[in-house]
Amino acid sequence: MKPAPFVHLSAGSIDEAVALLLEHGDDVKILAGGQSLVPLMNMRLAQPAVLVDIGRTPGLDAIAVDGALRIGATARQSAVLRSPAVAAAAPLLTDALQWVSHPAIRNRGTFGGSVAHADAAAELPSALLALDAEMVARGPQGERTIPAGDFFVTYFTSALEEDEVLTEVRVPPRSPAERTGAKFLEIARRHGDFALVGVAVSLSLDAEDAIAGARVALCGVADVPLRARAAEAALVGTRAGDVAAATEAGRLAAEGLEPPSDVHASARYRVDAATTLVRRALLAASPTAPGGER
Numbered sequence: 001m002k003p004a005p006f007v008h009l010s011a012g013s014i015d016e017a018v019a020l021l022l023e024h025g026d027d028v029k030i031l032a033g034g035q036s037l038v039p040l041m042n043m044r045l046a047q048p049a050v051l052v053d054i055g056r057t058p059g060l061d062a063i064a065v066d067g068a069l070r071i072g073a074t075a076r077q078s079a080v081l082r083s084p085a086v087a088a089a090a091p092l093l094t095d096a097l098q099w100v101s102h103p104a105i106r107n108r109g110t111f112g113g114s115v116a117h118a119d120a121a122a123e124l125p126s127a128l129l130a131l132d133a134e135m136v137a138r139g140p141q142g143e144r145t146i147p148a149g150d151f152f153v154t155y156f157t158s159a160l161e162e163d164e165v166l167t168e169v170r171v172p173p174r175s176p177a178e179r180t181g182a183k184f185l186e187i188a189r190r191h192g193d194f195a196l197v198g199v200a201v202s203l204s205l206d207a208e209d210a211i212a213g214a215r216v217a218l219c220g221v222a223d224v225p226l227r228a229r230a231a232e233a234a235l236v237g238t239r240a241g242d243v244a245a246a247t248e249a250g251r252l253a254a255e256g257l258e259p260p261s262d263v264h265a266s267a268r269y270r271v272d273a274a275t276t277l278v279r280r281a282l283l284a285a286s287p288t289a290p291g292g293e294r
């Protein structure tokens, strides 16, 4: 199918992108990598009259470590996946990106596009929730920072206003001395498909390999990525790699979930998958467990 007619405008700067959004009101959309928006337009599920293309807007695709890890919104997913700076500062993101679609899509799709699109089954939003990341948005009133926990509102809806551009994602620094573990795991019908259920785990450990802090976030089980707070609380003080503690955390993470049923998987299947994936991801993230990572 072909999209409805539209006007394509290239933004030469972030300020110009914001001005164009303001000028064209309800009928305008940002175009980044186009890997979600263009299929929606081809199916006529989205019919914006104007596209503001930020794919080549200068200053939006940098990846830098400047205290925090800073990933520009239009950094291609493949560039983030290959970045040594990202692998060192936030290995959970490198891990999660391997599950995002296929190389051809990742070569065009942007990091920020995946975040702004706010697909409940996408991998990056849950990984960013587990990393306590912040989204930086620029609008007519200037810049504001939105914590990941407040950013995802419901299916395909973020806290971005219609006239705001997501410019950057910031992941807080960890101290070089901090011992951490991270893992992203998911179940999908085929590799590269969206997750039926995905789990992002980020652990910090004390000198005795006890878990000092745990963050567990799930995708595919609700309209937004969810933190498994009861599981996180129960993990603190347990030994990393303890199978019983990981199993109990899996049970707690799935407790109270009310995931959707669809043609791909029933709600019951998603609950069972979440239970198992949380346990497996915790063990894989634990440096002391067989197969665990430092």
Ligand SMILES: Cc1cc2nc3c(=O)[nH]c(=O)nc-3n(C[C@H](O)[C@H](O)[C@H](O)COP(=O)(O)OP(=O)(O)OC[C@H]3O[C@@H](n4cnc5c(N)ncnc54)[C@H](O)[C@@H]3O)c2cc1C
Pocket (backbone or CB within 6 Å): 029, 030, 031, 032, 033, 034, 035, 036, 037, 038, 039, 054, 073, 074, 099, 100, 101, 102, 105, 108, 109, 110, 111, 112, 113, 114, 116, 117, 119, 121, 122, 123, 124, 160, 164, 165, 166, 167, 192, 193, 194, 195
């Ligand atoms: C076959 C296929 C398989 C896929 N599989 C997966 C998968 O397994 N996991 C996964 O996570 N994704 C998957 N995707 C989606 C892919 O990751 C997209 O690239 C991503 O969701 C959107 O990024 P984009 O840069 O292409 O954004 P676009 O398609 O250009 O935009 C998507 C939406 O976000 C808005 N937007 C984009 N950037 C900004 C910004 N900086 N500020 C404000 N609004 C913005 C746009 O206006 C639009 O509404 C798949 C896509 C395809 C085609």
